[in-house]
Amino acid sequence: MLSANLSAVFYLISGILFILALRGLSSPDTSRQGNYFGIAGMIIAIVVTFLSIGNFSNSLIYVIIFLLIGGAIGAFIAFKIPMTAMPELVAGFHSLVGLAAVFVAIAAFLNPEAFNLGIIGNIKLASLIEMSIGAAVGAITFSGSIIAFLKLRGIMSGSPITFSGQHFLNLLLGVSIFILIFFLCKTQSENIFWTVIAVSFLVGVLLIIPIGGADMPVVISMLNSYSGWAAAGIGFTLENTALIITGALVGSSGAILSYIMCRAMNRSFASVILGGFGADNSSDDLKAKKDKKPVKSGNAEDAAFLMKNASSVIIVPGYGMAVAQAQHALREMVDKLKKNDIKVTYAIHPVAGRMPGHMNVLLAEAKVPYDIVYEMDEVNDDFDNVDVSIIIGANDIVNPSALEDPNSPIAGMPVLECWKGKTTVVLKRGMATGYAGVQNPLFFKDNTKMLFGDAKKTMDEVLGNLQSA
Numbered sequence: 001m002l003s004a005n006l007s008a009v010f011y012l013i014s015g016i017l018f019i020l021a022l023r024g025l026s027s028p029d030t031s032r033q034g035n036y037f038g039i040a041g042m043i044i045a046i047v048v049t050f051l052s053i054g055n056f057s058n059s060l061i062y063v064i065i066f067l068l069i070g071g072a073i074g075a076f077i078a079f080k081i082p083m084t085a086m087p088e089l090v091a092g093f094h095s096l097v098g099l100a101a102v103f104v105a106i107a108a109f110l111n112p113e114a115f116n117l118g119i120i121g122n123i124k125l126a127s128l129i130e131m132s133i134g135a136a137v138g139a140i141t142f143s144g145s146i147i148a149f150l151k152l153r154g155i156m157s158g159s160p161i162t163f164s165g166q167h168f169l170n171l172l173l174g175v176s177i178f179i180l181i182f183f184l185c186k187t188q189s190e191n192i193f194w195t196v197i198a199v200s201f202l203v204g205v206l207l208i209i210p211i212g213g214a215d216m217p218v219v220i221s222m223l224n225s226y227s228g229w230a231a232a233g234i235g236f237t238l239e240n241t242a243l244i245i246t247g248a249l250v251g252s253s254g255a256i257l258s259y260i261m262c263r264a265m266n267r268s269f270a271s272v273i274l275g276g277f278g279a280d281n282s283s284d285d286l287k288a289k290k291d292k293k294p295v296k297s298g299n300a301e302d303a304a305f306l307m308k309n310a311s312s313v314i315i316v317p318g319y320g321m322a323v324a325q326a327q328h329a330l331r332e333m334v335d336k337l338k339k340n341d342i343k344v345t346y347a348i349h350p351v352a353g354r355m356p357g358h359m360n361v362l363l364a365e366a367k368v369p370y371d372i373v374y375e376m377d378e379v380n381d382d383f384d385n386v387d388v389s390i391i392i393g394a395n396d397i398v399n400p401s402a403l404e405d406p407n408s409p410i411a412g413m414p415v416l417e418c419w420k421g422k423t424t425v426v427l428k429r430g431m432a433t434g435y436a437g438v439q440n441p442l443f444f445k446d447n448t449k450m451l452f453g454d455a456k457k458t459m460d461e462v463l464g465n466l467q468s469a
Helices: 004-024 031-053 058-080 083-110 125-153 166-187 190-208 213-238 241-264 269-274 284-292 300-308 319-324 327-339 358-365 376-385 455-468
Strands: 312-317 343-348 373-375 388-392 423-428 448-452
Touching (some): 004 241, 031 058, 031 241, 125 166, 125 213, 241 269, 300 455, 312 358, 373 376, 423 455
């Protein structure tokens, strides 16, 4: 059995490794190293936890068995899950973190002696507050993540679900959680404890159902933050340094990422929580113009001709590229263009896809050189001089309504201004609106050519025309 002091030292080392992991993940060049640091930190934390127990009873054997089962399931999912399903997978994993926090809080409340927190009916006040908050945040994370998973999976509609008095109800329930925790600390009533958890589960559902699809990147990072704070709260209850450090890292990084996502959409965090995109409130005049004006459609041969005769090309990937798994065909096309001395760059919007960094990971998977991948702020000015912009499955992030229509739901949202180039080629299955439910006037502009069909199939056809030239 490890002494408390020695365990604290190893937990501190584990925490440092987690910090190094987070630092490594901030850059594609060091991301692999960052993952190794994170794995090492987690191994140390798990081993030290087991060695600190000291009493290897039969129950501990069951814990190890369940740990191995969970690890095997996680490894299987990691190997089998496609990148297109990564957003809902992350949401699903967040729900498990929240549920774990709830279970630990329940165990600590029902058997405080096992955790050195006192006895039933006389739990230390600080510990009771910590486990109550951890359980509440964990329950909100669990139910909210389940709703996010259902929306991302398409099982539940991605449109906002709202009703009269919704905001007042959310406020009332939020205040009631704090009141219940106050009375829990005074009475240590088991019924109040269960009520806190039940109300928190309900709050999680009510917080996420009014959030529309366009806000999902923010939701993912927000739930990530919640799961971290839940873990940190339970860490204080258990007096576990590694859990506190890890939870705080996840919570703070998720909060920062949520802020970045909101800024990229020109939206406040409160506006995302209180309701999301979903309804197309574009002006009637703009809608009338779109209805009367036909789109210009083309084929793979037209797109290949445009790119062959261009000196510069900017590619804007979106979720449609992820769905079609077109990133590999796209990379081959780019390689062909670069051999012909055509300058090619990728433009990545912060909320492209359905989770932060989704497009970057897909491009890295296709071994796209990171030195030609640029963020929105770095590349937006280049559209003025580009010959051809290729939009692959993107919609909301290239919508001029954000800048041109003050009545649009996405008004003020920073977008990639691809329409400023000489020619814009849009690869899309049809004329449906994007995840925000907002019509895109880009498709109707004079310098836009639409290529309808599956993105991967179209990319293969374009590549074939380029190679035959």
